[in-house]
Amino acid sequence: MSRPLRVAIVGAGPAGIYAADALLKSDAAREPGVSIDLFERLPAPFGLIRYGVAPDHPRIKGIVTALHQVLDKPQVRLLGNVDYPADLTLDDLHRFYDAAVFATGASADRALDLPGIELAGSYGAADFVSWYDGHPDVPREWPLEAVKVAVLGVGNVALDVARILAKTAEELLPTEIPPNVHDGLKRNRAVEVHVFGRRGPAQAKFSPLELRELDHSPSIEVVVDPEDIDYDEGSIAERRGNKQADMVANTLERWAIRDPGDRPHRIHLHFFESPTEVLGADGAVAGLRTERTELDGTGNVRGTGRFTDWDVQAVYRAVGYYSDELPKLPFDPVAGTVPNEAGRVLAADGSHQQATYVTGWIKRGPVGLIGHTKGDANETVACLLADHAAGRLPGAAEPDPEAVLAHLAERGVRWTSWAGWQRLDAHERALGAPEGRERVKVVERAEMLRRSEG
Template sequence: MPRPIRVAIVGAGPAGIYAADALIKSDAAQDPGVSIDLFERMPAPFGLIRYGVAPDHPRIKGIITALHQVLDKPQVRLFGNVDYPNDITLDELHRFYDAVIFATGAMTDRALDIPGNGLDGSFGAADFVSWYDGHPDVPRTWPLDAEKVAVLGVGNVALDVARILAKTAEELLPTEIPPNVHEGLERNKAREVHVFGRRGPAQAKFSPMELRELDHSPNIEVIVNPEDIDYDEGSIATRRNNKQAHMVASTLEKWAIRDPGTRPHKLYLHFFESPTEIIGEDGRVKALRTERTELDGTGNVRATGSFTDWDVQAVYRAVGYYSDELPKLPFDVGSGTVPNEAGRVLAADSDHQTSVYVTGWIKRGPVGLIGHTKGDANETVACLLDDHTTGRLPGAADPEPEAVNSFLEERGIGFTTWDGWYQLDAQERALGSAQGRERVKYVEREDMLRHSGVIR
């Protein structure tokens, strides 16, 4: 009788869990069956949902409910607090599994090559997101002494960063933010937040709902310069063919023509301003220099030679995420992805790397919304199962499920489990309930391990 297909998935965020779901729903799940182990370097699962989504977005965090149902399946096990490749290597994974899927996502900032990046007060948005989301591997404090702040980028991460900086700590207290984050935000001096995009309203990458949410705060006055509302033929075509782009542009137009309000914190959305330099004084950010751009007829922009220096004391670069290179896998430095064909990893000779696959942002780059990773997962899993059916998977040498447990225990790796997540979840909810909140996150890794039952 054939045994189940053994699959390791490295990364227990949405991409990895969607891949597990695709395997469970496949024909192979019926015959010969599938056995799936998810390896996650954090003690808790859910990846980007837990450590990349702003705490005041419970609607997006509701995706966890669907992911939870997948991890509840008997075919799936979770090994948290296990780091690839330090705790387990690719060769070792091949020993225990017929196939390995990497779903490691992207958690660092894409570089923005302008002078002044290294000044005090110049930050990567991803680092700030990790701080306010209570990531255990980042510092517990954040410098929030700037009264005027610039955010570079016109995507949803830029909006999240700008909104968190512009809101009051009291507004954010009902969310799951940890105590150290609330205390830090209480000392936040920001009163003006300026968001900069080098192109126009039709090219902004905001989602309509995220954009509109900026205006819901009683403390944030959103301001758009009427001179920044401009379209060329390419922009008009974008609005005509892209409903979301049209909705975003329409919202910006309404804000541009309304009278200024009296809310205490000002959030400016600037378009046609391309950052060229972060200006410093005594090693600290003093200003941001931008060059005015103009539309060229195609929806793209060209430089005008007109520069403006903006009085800001901090700059947050939100120009995209970037994936970490994975040992034993090829890596495209330009795109920050593992070269692949429909999820099959391509070796240096352009042939497929046997039994190794990718899905999510490490596969296609950090673009699109969380739900888009479902299509990635389905495509990757289809390739994996085709390779299994056609005999291209060599098979694991030691496929018994308990062999992995023994291996990790022998190495002294304190791994968390799905049952452990239930324990941690209950503790965080109890902590929140005592304060009239849904949840309060634990930040320290040791606390997470203790409440997951790893440390006694």
């Protein structure tokens, strides 16, 4: 092939951008070269960084600086506000590109089979995150009437939800939250947030830094019950073999033995409490029932038959994300992933679906931190390049970079570009400057498109 290798990447979040970076660093990028189009259904890039990370975590958002460097490369073209499959089908991708890589991530809430979970006042954490992060496709208001709230799950998303609910609106104002979110949080009545984990401190999935940051707010008192500090042989082995688990357990132990302070809002971290039912009254959440559990020696737990009813008016489930099924691609509804072998998509008969690949959470499920997607991308790209070298890619029928643009124009798609993002970025930064804020995020899709256009 004398022309550059043409690759489409669907999804311009970290997973997709890391895949582009891996292609750019490959031998193929030197000869005969690579030409990469990154498609994103939202008008702005960065996916989870922009719409999945809490606004008071600028340290994590700093990853955007590295992602910027990839999108700045001349071999990479960003095409935002383009939806798969409404604007581009799989057949279209194979027509214009030698290979297609799907990096669509996971943005929905995983279902939780719990009686009462459908009651009004029961929410998915992913939906709440999308609201406070200013996602353009979600409602502009969020009900925040509950004074006492339960959060189910002991991962970083659960901490984010609990922290945003417990902080004051004024604490969050210096961040990039848009005006509608700040206005909503000013009406937030929550003063008591209970986070529930089925197992013990050694099994919590918090990252140590994220956990410690929970205690930094001047308005939040973090409370841990000393009776929830317990370990068995399996837990001790987990701490010895996992430095992060040991650091988390140490932090929780310190909090359990200190005297509570007088900060106005409280986050209670509960362990060995397994949710069994969301209690309701008049069709709305009126409480949460949990069963006390105990360690069984292996680090797992068993029920004790002792139940507690907690007085809460809202329940947020933070039990994991779930990927959307992609048309024309196989899907495992249990794992919420596209079946694959090292990134090569597997058809129903176990064969490789030609010239079609996955990376990131749609490949391996929503586990691990953002940086872990680098390894995914490297593995997937290595398979793509091996298939290319072996002649297993059929080749694009219309590889001219202008051909796909003509196709989108015929469809009436109003796509955004990397230069368009830079214009939107500058506008958001200008909105924040008078208040000393890094940016104020634009929420409305139409306004994002307008600000992206030159």
